[in-house]
Amino acid sequence: MYQCSLERMTDKITTFSQFGDAGHGGITRYTLSPEDVLARNEFIKRMEAIGAIIEIDDVANVYATLAGSDANAKRIVMGSHSDSVKNGGNYDGILGVLSAMEVLEAVAEQNIPHKHPLTAMIWTNEEGSLYPPAMMVSGVVCYDYLPQDVKGKFKLEDMLQSKSVLDKQTTFGQALDASGFKGEVAKRLSPDNYQCMFEIHIEQGPILEDAGKDIGVVDCVLGMFNYRLRFYGQTVHAGTFPMPKRRDALYAASQAICYLHDEIDKLGYADLVYTTGEIECHPNVHTCVPDEVDFCIDVRHESAEVLAKVLAVVKSCADKTWVGCDCQVDKMWNRDTVYWDESLVGFVKSAAEETGVSHQMVHSGAGHDAQFVAYMMPTTMIFVQSKDGLSHCELEYSSPEQCTAGATVLLNAVLKADAQ
């Protein structure tokens, strides 16, 4: 069993936390932003320092590869994304990059023998916080292998036109051109050159912490759907229009959010999660009754049957009138549960057992780049405990010891895959 370095891992966490530091303990590091470019350059500098070869594909993914003893063997890749949400933390995404770097650094420092080339990778624009959608670039790279109904969302030409949510003008394509990170399409991750992929990520939930485990051996990514509920009323003046004649779209939407909680909770699935995280209100002026309000609902569960029952509740909103407002229910996207490669999951489990890291099996509720990669090659994930289960916020935290334990499990799991 090989060990990763706590000191080196701590240094990487500290260093990368500076790139996009928003002054409150977390970062805002939109994809391909100047802050992201700093992180990418630091990755390249450190990987070149241990003799890795750097390659960049046409959608700005960066690959750092250490040669193995078999020149004909396919590469084993480890990686995650370097971008964050607005006011995110220092671990979501980047921990997978730092862990992959740590594995290569440990291999180089300890001269660990391996047959396959080992690659550490940065994925571009997983969050989709500046240029939607989320998991944009893994969607593009894995496009040919994705299920038909997922595919439609990730056409390269559409993705290049995705507009900045900030200035509503700059496209992802323009950001790509300006970044200096637009490489060659031939360099993309593909089953022709790569054997399998591992991704380390923070758990983003409280299950490992509640169970007192440092590491999660992940078996699947939960199926989910995302629908948008739109309510149509009438704008009238706040001071002059009698209450009984009003059609207030925000009151309608508020009633619907309460209705969804009531009805979905009645179904009684303890392990179901659903979220109304985003709302838009028009015209959103204190002196106007709102005429259009819409919000999204995101629902996740392993079982397709459970998801179907919840979907029926969501769709039932369109059959009702809400304080005089019509409701329209639109599908945004969905995905089936994606199970990780059994033998890779086994390698992670054995590595955790053999290195004495406390662990348990978990599902992933969040989506990750790895889930798209799973359609084209054997793939798996490792979770590191998240303090208080928090993520996508400045309070995100995993201890240096837990992060190093994750990297150690990854290193040994990768070596098992290498020896296969």
Added chain:
Amino acid sequence: MYQCSLERMTDKITTFSQFGDAGHGGITRYTLSPEDVLARNEFIKRMEAIGAIIEIDDVANVYATLAGSDANAKRIVMGSHSDSVKNGGNYDGILGVLSAMEVLEAVAEQNIPHKHPLTAMIWTNEEGSLYPPAMMVSGVVCYDYLPQDVKGKFKLEDMLQSKSVLDKQTTFGQALDASGFKGEVAKRLSPDNYQCMFEIHIEQGPILEDAGKDIGVVDCVLGMFNYRLRFYGQTVHAGTFPMPKRRDALYAASQAICYLHDEIDKLGYADLVYTTGEIECHPNVHTCVPDEVDFCIDVRHESAEVLAKVLAVVKSCADKTWVGCDCQVDKMWNRDTVYWDESLVGFVKSAAEETGVSHQMVHSGAGHDAQFVAYMMPTTMIFVQSKDGLSHCELEYSSPEQCTAGATVLLNAVLKADAQ
């Protein structure tokens, strides 16, 4: 009795509807925007054409004055604002300007004798849509006369620093400097030079239409308060965080909106109006449970006692925990009911009777520049019927006949004030 001209009024409505035409039958004409400058220049051009003297004060209010027979008499002013909300209509505000112009044009054309100088006026930034707050400039001009608790909101130095809600950078002061409409402080409306003020406005409610009356003789502006309710929860990931541990600020706010409707309606005041028109959700991302949501509630009624009872309901929200979220209730502003000058109201009523215009007494639910002016000189308002009671939207409509009837009532009421 004198009559205004349907043809001339129709032409003004059509012409001014072009300045800010947003392509759907209405306008977006933010204060001091290029579109607003077009409207102001047209006003000046037409008023100079009938021999009016143009003056501009330091906060861009424009005054066009026709001399009267008594060189020492104070002026009688009529006016309203030229700015609109985003995607507003062709009547809110500007109708009061066009009516004032029409009165001067009728006086000039028909050589109507009058003792006092008569002034048509454009008020700057009534809506506060680009540079909050609403009624900014009447607040500044009437500052010395306002009640102590209203005053605080309208300090000139603060108003000049009010930032554009669009670019979050440009201040009202910068917009003023750039507009070419920054005149002299000495030109401001003041009781030293002005006798009284009349403002015509669309009703913005359905009461006159339901009653089959063209004109409302307004007796007061309803008292109101505006409070902000803020809900504090915790951002966690939509896919990974178990439901029972969540503190979802949007669910909390939705419950509170429903609670407010339930509890306020129980009080049973048929003529009470209240509105939750604006909501902000943070971080407002579909994969995050919201941690901070706040909305405002605007409540209006003539009776201070009724308002106090509703306020108690609003404040009670802070005593509860909403699905694990704390609630904070903050006062934004309030105002007491403002009654118009009795003798001016009498002139309007007599003018409507004598000219045979169908009319009834009404309250104003909306705030208007006139209500601040009422603290410094006798003031009153005239309402013109609004189709379907709609305002602050592109569907705003009052017929040319109704608008002309409003101007005719104004003309004759002004002449009564002139003869006083």
